[in-house]
Amino acid sequence: MKKLFAPSRNVILILVLLGSLLLGYFYLLPWAAEQVASIIPKSSEKVLGDAVYSSMQESEDSKGSALLTAFFDSMHVATSYEIRVALADDKTVNAYALPGGQVVVYSGLLKKMKHYEELAALLGHEFIHVEKRHATRSICRSLGSQFFIELLLGNMGSMVSVAAGQAEQIRTLSYSRQLEKEADLGGLQLLLDRKIDAKGFTDLFAHLKEEESGLVLPEIISSHPDTDARAAYIKKAAAGQRPVSHPSLKHIFDQLKKSLP
Template sequence: MKSYFGNYFTSSGSMPFESTILVFDKNLSIGYKRADGSNAMESWLLKDVETSFDLGRQLSRIRNNKLPGAELQIEGNDAANFIHSVQAEQQKPWHKKSSGREWIRNGALLVGILGLLFLLYLLIVPWLSEKLAGKISTQTEKQLGDAAYDAMRLGGNEDTAASYIVNEFFGAMEVPTPYSIRITVVNDNVVNAFALPGGRIVIYSALLKQINSYPELAALLSHEFTHVNNKHSTKSIFRRLGSKVFLGLLFGRFGTVTSVLVDHADNLKSLKYSRRLEKEADMDGLNILAQRNIDPQGFVDLFGNLKQASPGSELPEFLGSHPDIDKRIGYIKEASKNITVKENEQLKAIFEKLK
């Protein structure tokens, strides 16, 4: 038995599913997640399988004669060679097959291994990726975040004047951090903001226009800053990309990790965090405001104004990727009761430059 990672096309022209492939004596099993997130497993008989090696793309291509259009693609030629050798073994007389006397004894063991590998792929690998992500250096995070940012090609739409003012605003907040925080304002009608590993924060101009006071801007920046400073962005990205990142982290191949992030750069604009990480970003962000006597109502107003500005039940993308708004407003109000508020003339003056 051999295992591989590859892409599964269920029909001609379909989008591929990342999959785990196990090749046995008489069949191969394909484990993958459907588009709705549910787990799926298929089994192909090797007698129905044709293999070829795409020299130009360096891929093993595996097709099922009983499922027109269905295809597996696996890097390298090992998968094609191994399946071909297994098929040749099956053509031998029974007494000459190397596996003939062992298949009953090994059947139960292989089923157990299949279940273990499938569980490893779906559950343990993403968890381990997140844990390993928490150990990488800030410099490595910066390299990963910069590569993802460059792949998004947002620089051509940057509002440089607004970016300068927002960076001046955050600098005046004097938040200690080992990261070099770089904030970019991008001209776009999408109401969104997001953080990347290593210190980059992106705010779309449409979101900035919805902000009416300097405490709101301070709340937004403190929240996104916490995603950076607490490695939320790095951990969530690595958990989401799972096995693709895990092997690169495990063997120290950060070039591989960077390549994966670049390939998925556009998906990082709407990265969703767990409820635990969102609450941590809210509460640590609120603590940043409290330490500077900035009105915590900025958090409440930020969420409330964005929710009211959305048409009907359609939420802005920023709120769509930061769910449970009413519950978050509730615990922020509760935690804000004893915070002392003082007007910050410096932050107020910088904020007025944006209007």
């Protein structure tokens, strides 16, 4: 007896193909991106990050950039990366890290800061993104097959060109909740090791929360942990801290604030 609504072979093949594509997107692509990011030399990461930053054409404040980099250097963080912190003259309340050591802080965020501990928290967070190659991994995942093909061909120049051509897309890349939490807790550990007040993190989150507008998605369906959740796990991890003052960091921070228009 002939079955009604029996699926045709073509329908089954299409469903199998769609299932394979979804499997590849959600599982194989992230795994492949991890593998690609892990084998890119740090020197090539720097070339990649510099090319992307140049393509972004940020309006950089050279004096502010020098002070920001001096601030980070004064935190005495051991790393094989050359961390360079740029101050971009933009009212956006944000900051981001690029592959190879380039960090960008927008003046809009810096203007909201009142204490040097907030800047230490921000740079600690962004440093972990660099150190753990979060930006490199995200770019590899975002650009996907284009990156993989050029890597297989050993064509670093083309990889850089592909990334530079997608600078605006890269600027708006977001990290998963897992990577953001790793950067938060890694940055916090830098502060704890140096006895810099961890309240800098919660104050920083308060500024970010002020900028949240429109519909805020529940954390369970958002790609990011919300600011309240981030503040909660920071407070828990920093419980019992006994911070000390850091006059050198405060001095550089005060210079930065005075230099802002």
